[in-house]
Amino acid sequence: MADASYDVVVIGGGHNALITSCYLAANGLSVAVFERSHELGGGTCSEELPLPGFVSNQCSHSTRFYSHPAYADFNLAEKGLDLVFPEAGCGCGFPDGTYIVTYPTWPVVDKMTGKTEFSAENAEKTFKSIARISERDAETCRFIFEKFRTKWLPAIVETQYSPPTPWGVKDAVERLMDDPESGFDPVYAVMTVEQLARDLFESVEMQCFFMRRQSTQMGTYGEDVIGPHGALRNLATVLSVAASSITIGGSHSIAHALQKALSDQGGKFFVHHEVDKVLVENGTAKGIRLVDGTEIEAKKMVISGVDPTQTIARFIGPEYVSPKLLRRAANIKYDRGQLHWANVAMHELPKYTADDYDPDFILCANKTLIIKDTDYHASKWKAEIWLDGMAKYLALVVWEDTRWAPMKAPPGKHNAMAEDYAPPARFLTEKQWLELKVK
Ligand SMILES: Cc1cc2nc3c(=O)[nH]c(=O)nc-3n(C[C@H](O)[C@H](O)[C@H](O)COP(=O)(O)OP(=O)(O)OC[C@H]3O[C@@H](n4cnc5c(N)ncnc54)[C@H](O)[C@@H]3O)c2cc1C
Known part of the structure; x- marks a missing residue:
């Protein structure tokens, strides 16, 4: 009993x-x-x-939890879930001071329900930031936003909230690839991250930004095939289609x-x-x-x-x-995309070279700080991490929550989270891990 x-x-x-x-x-x-x-x-x-x-x-x-139906269905905002939305989305800065700033294309207009609305103004700001680097890449982004709005978003939402389709029945994302108007080329489904980056973008900046953010999204590297779902979602995230939020x-x-x-x-x-x-x-x-x-x-x-x-x-x-x-x-492996995850306590917020050129850079919810070298991000970065435990050139993504949520640190102090990649734990001995810690 x-x-x-x-x-x-x-x-x-x-x-x-x-x-x-x-x-x-x-x-x-x-x-x-x-x-x-x-x-x-x-x-x-x-x-x-x-x-x-x-x-x-x-x-x-960082979370986009407000977009989940449970957020409104159970009135989570009334149950103490308080989110704050940085003004800009994903940013990317390079050592020579060049930078990219993206802005939420569908910002949240009602915090209680999580309702979002398309912002043409923010989309234009994103195009302008990318156009400073490459007019063609800005046009690619304009094309992606248009297709996202009309074709991709409905397909993503349908697959996200539906059970898997039976064998032989295509889901909404797979059907996109049969639709010549969708803008989602079927070959994207079998391209590696590096191939996607080089196919979609001409500038080294956008290629590197796309590849590094892909690692954050899915724990994958340049040589991985991420499939149609991965490609759609990563493009949406890099271009800040949905606003990122910080949980108070x-x-x-x-x-x-x-x-x-x-x-x-x-x-x-x-x-x-x-x-x-x-x-x-x-x-x-x-x-x-x-x-x-x-x-x-x-x-x-x-x-x-x-x-x-x-x-x-x-x-x-x-x-x-x-x-x-x-x-x-x-066969499921849990240790392919491992993270170095640093929670940092600071006396003051960091300053970036890009801030001198654009005050909006500091307003990015997260900042990708990388070198400008497509080949490095496509292959050498991972090779160095897997062989030595840490790459020669750090490829950090940094979130500075206290810029928007000061209550996450004592008065006048700040915290940040910084992420880079690490090899599977079993690749190094305990001694080697301890040496890395000191480094
Ligand atoms: C380092 C890292 C960074 C991430 N960053 C982000 C991010 O920035 N944004 C984002 O949206 N997502 C992020 N994710 C992903 C996110 O955390 C996961 O997708 C999410 O937590 C999965 O939720 P879940 O409920 O499926 O499983 P889990 O959160 O894994 O929950 C499983 C639960 O089961 C419990 N459990 C396990 N075994 C037993 C047992 N035998 N008996 C009883 N209970 C058990 C565990 O304690 C746990 O509470 C990150 C994940 C990791 C690891």
Whole structure:
């Protein structure tokens, strides 16, 4: 006999599981979430780092969460989720002072609902900034924005909020490639990041900017094929189609608001509750067992918000899974795009050479600081990282939250997050990692 019983039992309290739980609870099901950690949220976590009084995020940092339907459906803005929107989007600065500034093309016009509206003014500002470097690249961006508005955005939204299509049925993004008016050339689906960069842009600046931001978006490198979804999304991000936002109080405020929404719908959650097994009877999931042996019955379903490897190999077990699925789960690699992630405490905000030329550069939500060398970003950067642990030329992306959210640091102080790439942990010995730390 089970120790407790719910319609739906959810393993892991990451923000995706929380959103699912909120919708199920809102539709009348009794839902309980079991989370191994001390708080809900998973990757949307924040801690007091690197010094007392500084709030830093360790995973999800910059967010476009306002665009998720759950934001409005559960009134998360009223449940304490407060976002702030930098005036400019992604910026890119080079050592010689050249720079690119992009501006949100669909800025948020209503913070309570997350409603966005197309801003022709911001789009023009982005074209102007790029045209200083290359008229042709600015025209490419104009073309991309037009196609994004009319064709790409509806396809992205449809695939994002629909179940995967059955075998042989194209999803909305795949259908774009059949539409000659879509502007999305089918060959983009098989191009590497470097090929896309060189095909789309003529300037070294835009090529390097696109490639480095692609790493941030998907953890991939110049030689990777990112497919149609990756290409669409990265172009949209580099050009700041959607406004980036900073979560006041840290990313875990997203989880806190979802947690409140779940409680308001009658859902339950349990932290420090690690799940060990899904209980299966006659091929159907009937509940879970925690590591302490407690058994929980699921009257309608068990949902896992945990990675597929653990879900398949540990919770369900090989006896209930086909060899093909087991093989595929085992083939998932989690250590290809590793990050050096630095949460920095500062007495004052940094100054950039580009600021001398354009005061808007400092208003960029994030700044990509790289050298101007397409070949370096396409291949040598990764080669140096994987061989030596760190590249000769850092390729930083920097977020300075306290420019807009001063409460994330003690009065008069600042924090920032800086990201570069790292090799898989197993490539270096413990001694080599410690040497790198000192460097
Ligand atoms: C370094 C880094 C930087 C990132 N930067 C960004 C960013 O800037 N913006 C952005 O939008 N996204 C970013 N992401 C991605 C984002 O964090 C993830 O996509 C998101 O957190 C995934 O959410 P999830 O709910 O699917 O899973 P997770 O957040 O991984 O949640 C899974 C939960 O399951 C729990 N769990 C695991 N095992 C068990 C068990 N046996 N029993 C019970 N509970 C268990 C975990 O503790 C966790 O809470 C970043 C991720 C990383 C790692």
